[in-house]
Amino acid sequence: MSILIEDVLLDGDRKNIRVEGNRITSLDSDEGADTVIHGNGKAAIPGFVNTHTHAAMSLFRGYADDMPLQDWLSNKIWPLERHLKPEHIYWGTKLACLEMIKSGTTCFNDMYFFMEETAKAAEEMGIRAVLSEGFTDLLDPDAGKERFQSSISLVQSIRSMRNDMIVPALGPHAMYTVSPESLQMISEYAEKEDLLVHFHLSETEDEVNACIEEHGKRPVEFLEEIGFLNPRLVAAHSIWLNKEEIGLLSKHDVKVSHNPVSNMKLAVGKAIPYREMKEAGLLVSLGTDGCASNNTLDMFETVKFAALYQKAFTGDPTILPAQEAVALATENGARALGIDAGRISPGKLADIVLVDLRAPQLHPGHNLVSDLAYAANGSCVDTVICDGKILMQNRKIEGEDEILERANEAALDLVGNE
Amino acid sequence: MSILIEDVLLDGDRKNIRVEGNRITSLDSDEGADTVIHGNGKAAIPGFVNTHTHAAMSLFRGYADDMPLQDWLSNKIWPLERHLKPEHIYWGTKLACLEMIKSGTTCFNDMYFFMEETAKAAEEMGIRAVLSEGFTDLLDPDAGKERFQSSISLVQSIRSMRNDMIVPALGPHAMYTVSPESLQMISEYAEKEDLLVHFHLSETEDEVNACIEEHGKRPVEFLEEIGFLNPRLVAAHSIWLNKEEIGLLSKHDVKVSHNPVSNMKLAVGKAIPYREMKEAGLLVSLGTDGCASNNTLDMFETVKFAALYQKAFTGDPTILPAQEAVALATENGARALGIDAGRISPGKLADIVLVDLRAPQLHPGHNLVSDLAYAANGSCVDTVICDGKILMQNRKIEGEDEILERANEAALDLVGNE
Numbered sequence: 001m002s003i004l005i006e007d008v009l010l011d012g013d014r015k016n017i018r019v020e021g022n023r024i025t026s027l028d029s030d031e032g033a034d035t036v037i038h039g040n041g042k043a044a045i046p047g048f049v050n051t052h053t054h055a056a057m058s059l060f061r062g063y064a065d066d067m068p069l070q071d072w073l074s075n076k077i078w079p080l081e082r083h084l085k086p087e088h089i090y091w092g093t094k095l096a097c098l099e100m101i102k103s104g105t106t107c108f109n110d111m112y113f114f115m116e117e118t119a120k121a122a123e124e125m126g127i128r129a130v131l132s133e134g135f136t137d138l139l140d141p142d143a144g145k146e147r148f149q150s151s152i153s154l155v156q157s158i159r160s161m162r163n164d165m166i167v168p169a170l171g172p173h174a175m176y177t178v179s180p181e182s183l184q185m186i187s188e189y190a191e192k193e194d195l196l197v198h199f200h201l202s203e204t205e206d207e208v209n210a211c212i213e214e215h216g217k218r219p220v221e222f223l224e225e226i227g228f229l230n231p232r233l234v235a236a237h238s239i240w241l242n243k244e245e246i247g248l249l250s251k252h253d254v255k256v257s258h259n260p261v262s263n264m265k266l267a268v269g270k271a272i273p274y275r276e277m278k279e280a281g282l283l284v285s286l287g288t289d290g291c292a293s294n295n296t297l298d299m300f301e302t303v304k305f306a307a308l309y310q311k312a313f314t315g316d317p318t319i320l321p322a323q324e325a326v327a328l329a330t331e332n333g334a335r336a337l338g339i340d341a342g343r344i345s346p347g348k349l350a351d352i353v354l355v356d357l358r359a360p361q362l363h364p365g366h367n368l369v370s371d372l373a374y375a376a377n378g379s380c381v382d383t384v385i386c387d388g389k390i391l392m393q394n395r396k397i398e399g400e401d402e403i404l405e406r407a408n409e410a411a412l413d414l415v416g417n418e
Numbered sequence: 419m420s421i422l423i424e425d426v427l428l429d430g431d432r433k434n435i436r437v438e439g440n441r442i443t444s445l446d447s448d449e450g451a452d453t454v455i456h457g458n459g460k461a462a463i464p465g466f467v468n469t470h471t472h473a474a475m476s477l478f479r480g481y482a483d484d485m486p487l488q489d490w491l492s493n494k495i496w497p498l499e500r501h502l503k504p505e506h507i508y509w510g511t512k513l514a515c516l517e518m519i520k521s522g523t524t525c526f527n528d529m530y531f532f533m534e535e536t537a538k539a540a541e542e543m544g545i546r547a548v549l550s551e552g553f554t555d556l557l558d559p560d561a562g563k564e565r566f567q568s569s570i571s572l573v574q575s576i577r578s579m580r581n582d583m584i585v586p587a588l589g590p591h592a593m594y595t596v597s598p599e600s601l602q603m604i605s606e607y608a609e610k611e612d613l614l615v616h617f618h619l620s621e622t623e624d625e626v627n628a629c630i631e632e633h634g635k636r637p638v639e640f641l642e643e644i645g646f647l648n649p650r651l652v653a654a655h656s657i658w659l660n661k662e663e664i665g666l667l668s669k670h671d672v673k674v675s676h677n678p679v680s681n682m683k684l685a686v687g688k689a690i691p692y693r694e695m696k697e698a699g700l701l702v703s704l705g706t707d708g709c710a711s712n713n714t715l716d717m718f719e720t721v722k723f724a725a726l727y728q729k730a731f732t733g734d735p736t737i738l739p740a741q742e743a744v745a746l747a748t749e750n751g752a753r754a755l756g757i758d759a760g761r762i763s764p765g766k767l768a769d770i771v772l773v774d775l776r777a778p779q780l781h782p783g784h785n786l787v788s789d790l791a792y793a794a795n796g797s798c799v800d801t802v803i804c805d806g807k808i809l810m811q812n813r814k815i816e817g818e819d820e821i822l823e824r825a826n827e828a829a830l831d832l833v834g835n836e
Binding site: 058059060061062063065066067068069072095098099102261263264265266267269271291294295296297298301305307308309311312313314315316317318321322358360361363364365366367368370371373374375377378379400403404407408410411412415 | 476477478479480481483484485486487490513516517520679681682683684685687689709712713714715716719723725726727729730731732733734735736739740776778779781782783784785786788789791792793795796797818821822825826828829830833
């Protein structure tokens with residue numbers, strides 16, 4: 001199967017992008033193809049890579065907002081999560097994938113429950129996913145050993161799908177929910193099996209203080225000591241870090257997933273130390289977090305929030321400029337997850353988004369990258385290609401109505417059981 | 419002319435909204451009407467009121483970003499503004515109105531140049547506007563007297579249009595560009611002619627320091643002393659205020675227009691003291707500012723930024739909850755500008771927006787107000803009614819392609835003359 005995207009705007013020039021199988025093969029093809037897409041009036045950008053989310057939490061959207069973090073978790077989110085059933089996860093993920101595709105995301109990194117359902121939903125929707133079970137042992141290593149079996153099962157189950165687009169990973173939740181012994185066990189297994197590790201790191205100051213009290217060290221220092229830091233670690237949030245910790249993350253090539261909308265909405269108290277991370281050479285990418293704390297999966301919005309949050313918090317309007325902010329959401333995301341995508345160039349995986357330039361907010365069009373970072377939103381996406389397959393054209397996705405209906409039913413069922 | 423919006427979601431119930439002429443007359447009408455709109459799958463909300471913008475700056479979108487404020491103004495914005503011609507303003511405003519209508523705004527408060535063109539463009543688009551000439555005298559009162567004639571001419575010119583939807587106002591730019599004598603002159607004229615006064619107040623700390631140095635007082639204290647504070651004053655930004663100043667603004671019932679996206683993008687250093695303003699009983703509304711510093715006119719986005727900016731800056735996730743944030747953009751905006759709209763109830767002006775609830779980000783729909791504040795964006799708007807006339811249905815606006823094309827040409831012409 002081949003696709004030719006004719007006469008499309010790419011990095012300021014008009015190109016003919018050719019896709020053969022699941023790879024981009026040329027930017028100036030003049031051969032015919034099985035499918036020809038007219039790119040006139042459109043710009044091609046790499047699909048967004050969302051490096052931290054909990055897709056099925058789309059069912060929680062609007063269920064509880066404007067609450068203190070601990071109250072929100074303890075009295076709203078966790079009680080509802082105890083009623084989650086596989087079919088909730090399946091339809092919640094379908095809804096999330098629908099929203100992601102419609103807003104230009106082609107790959108997401110997800111840690112949650114009943115992840116076989118997430119894998120099935122993502123596979124059906126044709127989107128790339130890195131999936132881990134949210135692992136906790138409530139600081140009991142014995143319980144951890146037992147519970148880890150289900151994380152291993154998930155890895156095996158996903159591998160048995162034989163779908164390169166669905167990648168298994170491990171998901172130790174956070175330092176305050178997982179014992180050091182289990183973190184070590186997970187880290188060793190990840191190394192042996194060459195798996196990414198998806199983790200929540202230093203989202204709140206309380207977490208850091210609790211770690212210092214318990215271990216006499218700051219979180220990253222402690223994690224280094226137990227051998228948990230390495231290039232396979234994707235550390236979501238990573239807000240409350242000092243300079244030494246940033247240095248350690250850099251030394252071990254840990255990947256940071258920044259979640260600006262969630263951080264602002266939950267009022268975690270400050271923005272990631274982006275300048276220091278950049279100076280230390282850390283790879284920073286972007287995530288939306290789950291819909292309970294965002295409340296969208298729109299990476300255009302996340303790019304704008306990331307750039308403006310840094311400017312507002314540092315007082316420096318030049319920090320995280322448009323081009324760099326877009327790169328965090330594309331190229332850096334792909335690098336963080338080890339996906340050979342994130343750029344539109346020959347040899348790369350064909351994860352391509354076409355933006356419809358007719359939207360009024362993309363006019364007059366002095367600077368496309370600025371418009372993408374600061375003026376576009378998910379609704380500007382016209383066409384999405386992932387792994388060489390067209391998932392959406394003219395904003396139409398097959399089965400959309402059914403997904404919305406069934407997701408609504410799943411949400412009602414979930415809340416009804418509360 | 420009558421319109422019936424059948425079976426539409428309004429504040430949690432299904433209603434039949436009736437419009438006769440330019441007013442809402444009933445919420446449970448069962449009579450026929452000249453035009454019947456099926457509201458099934460849609461929610462009705464009041465049109466947004468954008469209380470601070472420079473519409474024609476849509477032509478500057480993406481022209482200069484990520485720069486220090488003074489450098490940006492002095493080396494990019496002001497030089498380009500010197501080349502502005504009436505036709506730029508006309509097409510820039512047309513583009514802005516197109517974007518505003520498509521994202522659910524039915525009224526805007528604009529201070530800029532060649533405002534007869536803005537008036538003409540707004541009238542043609544059918545949107546409500548409060549329009550003032552951006553007045554500066556560069557601190558020379560004699561120049562001020564002379565220049566003020568053109569502000570008076572604008573008022574007369576707009577009044578001669580005999581269109582209640584286009585409201586004249588006065589637009590003294592800011593304390594650092596207008597002499598105290600001119601501020602007094604403008605304030606007196608505004609009282610005599612019953613006009614709103616649109617002003618930039620304490621956007622940056624530098625402004626405040628300059629005022630203290632010059633006058634030995636903080637800006638609001640000085641403005642009170644010269645008799646500039648009153649209920650007709652709409653003070654954009656209003657960020658760098660102390661408690662006494664907030665008290666003075668409240669005492670004189672000054673209206674505050676908060677511009678969160680612009681403030682974050684330009685890194686003005688802090689967020690408005692919203693809690694203190696609310697406690698003092700100040701009326702706070704929302705503006706986008708111009709496209710050079712935002713870069714959209716999407717009030718859904720501004721609502722989300724306003725709520726999250728407050729949470730992030732105060733560390734309190736409960737501040738400015740969804741319902742309140744939406745009210746700032748609707749009811750409070752209308753009150754600030756003295757427009758009898760901002761709520762959907764019998765007797766109010768028929769400025770009504772229908773939101774299409776089929777968008778994935780509005781599912782599962784636990785809480786419509788939360789979804790409007792945190793998940794929707796301008797693309798969710800399906801239908802816009804302003805002053806009892808349908809401006810958009812099914813997202814279609816007549817003449818859209820021509821506006822985009824001519825606005826692009828105007829922007830090219832403007833930049834070409836730089």
